[in-house]
Amino acid sequence: TQLLEQSPQFLSIQEGENLTVYCNSSSVFSSLQWYRQEPGEGPVLLVTVVTGGEVKKLKRLTFQFGDARKDSSLHITAAQPGDTGLYLCAGRRTSNTGKLIFGQGTTLQVKP
Amino acid sequence: GAGVSQSPRYKVAKRGQDVALRCDPISGHVSLFWYQQALGQGPEFLTYFQNEAQLDKSGLPSDRFFAERPEGSVSTLKIQRTQQEDSAVYLCASSREGGPTEAFFGQGTRLTVV
Numbered sequence: 001t002q003l004l005e006q007s008p009q010f011l012s013i014q015e016g017e018n019l020t021v022y023c024n025s026s027s028v029f030s031s032l033q034w035y036r037q038e039p040g041e042g043p044v045l046l047v048t049v050v051t052g053g054e055v056k057k058l059k060r061l062t063f064q065f066g067d068a069r070k071d072s073s074l075h076i077t078a079a080q081p082g083d084t085g086l087y088l089c090a091g092r093r094t095s096n097t098g099k100l101i102f103g104q105g106t107t108l109q110v111k112p
Numbered sequence: 113g114a115g116v117s118q119s120p121r122y123k124v125a126k127r128g129q130d131v132a133l134r135c136d137p138i139s140g141h142v143s144l145f146w147y148q149q150a151l152g153q154g155p156e157f158l159t160y161f162q163n164e165a166q167l168d169k170s171g172l173p174s175d176r177f178f179a180e181r182p183e184g185s186v187s188t189l190k191i192q193r194t195q196q197e198d199s200a201v202y203l204c205a206s207s208r209e210g211g212p213t214e215a216f217f218g219q220g221t222r223l224t225v226v
Contacts, residue, residue, distance in 0.1 A: 004154075006154075030212070031212060040219065040220075041219055041220075042116070042203055042205070042217030042218050042219050042220055043155070043203075043217050044217070045214055045215075045216075048214075088154050088155075090154070092212050095212060096212070097212065098143050098145065098160065098207055098210060098212055098213065098215060099145070099157055099160055099168060100145075100147075100155075100157065100215065101157065102147075102154030102155045102156065103154050104152075104153050104154045105152070105153065105154045107152075
């Protein structure tokens with residue numbers, strides 16, 4: 001059973017479209033992170049959200065942590081081919097651990 | 113080095129062979145993590161070191177998997193008597209301190225068991 005469920009698992013869109021990726025759980029997390037992973041590389045951290053209801057923006061990317069700290073979303077505005085990659089959410093169950101629990105990932109393809 | 117370095121990048125092993133995967137963390141980083149990533153999936157936690165102490169090995173799938181970090185720097189993940197289901201990318205990550213500080217990942221070792 002996956003503790004963190006990501007949806008959709010695959011997304012293929014045209015350049016310029018908007019998209020949202022969801023990361024859901026029945027468990028509470030002390031923090032959630034979003035990573036982007038390119039083929040043959042390790043995940044690279046995009047953002048960490050800690051407070052319930054928190055919203056963070058990184059250029060065209062908007063991240064939100066659910067009020068109950070059980071879910072998160074990643075919204076990309078006007079997607080570009082350079083956004084193509086595997087997007088992973090990952091959570092920490094407690095505030096004093098470095099151990100990450102990952103979702104299964106969302107593969108995004110942005111076609112020019 | 114500037115980042116986490118893993119070697120080899122690719123390893124093909126015959127079923128039943130023993131393999132050793134190496135991780136060089138960022139210099140001075142206290143915490144070191146190993147994750148296993150199956151094709152098309154997210155990474156799954158294997159084990160965690162703080163300096164030379166292995167504080168959590170709850171994710172190791174069987175007693176064929178063994179990890180060490182004897183001097184609190186370089187770590188080795190060893191898999192004995194490899195099986196086809198061990199085929200995956202093995203990722204190493206390090207962070208500056210214990211606890212929830214940012215973890216930096218290496219490029220991984222892709223293990224294929226034939």
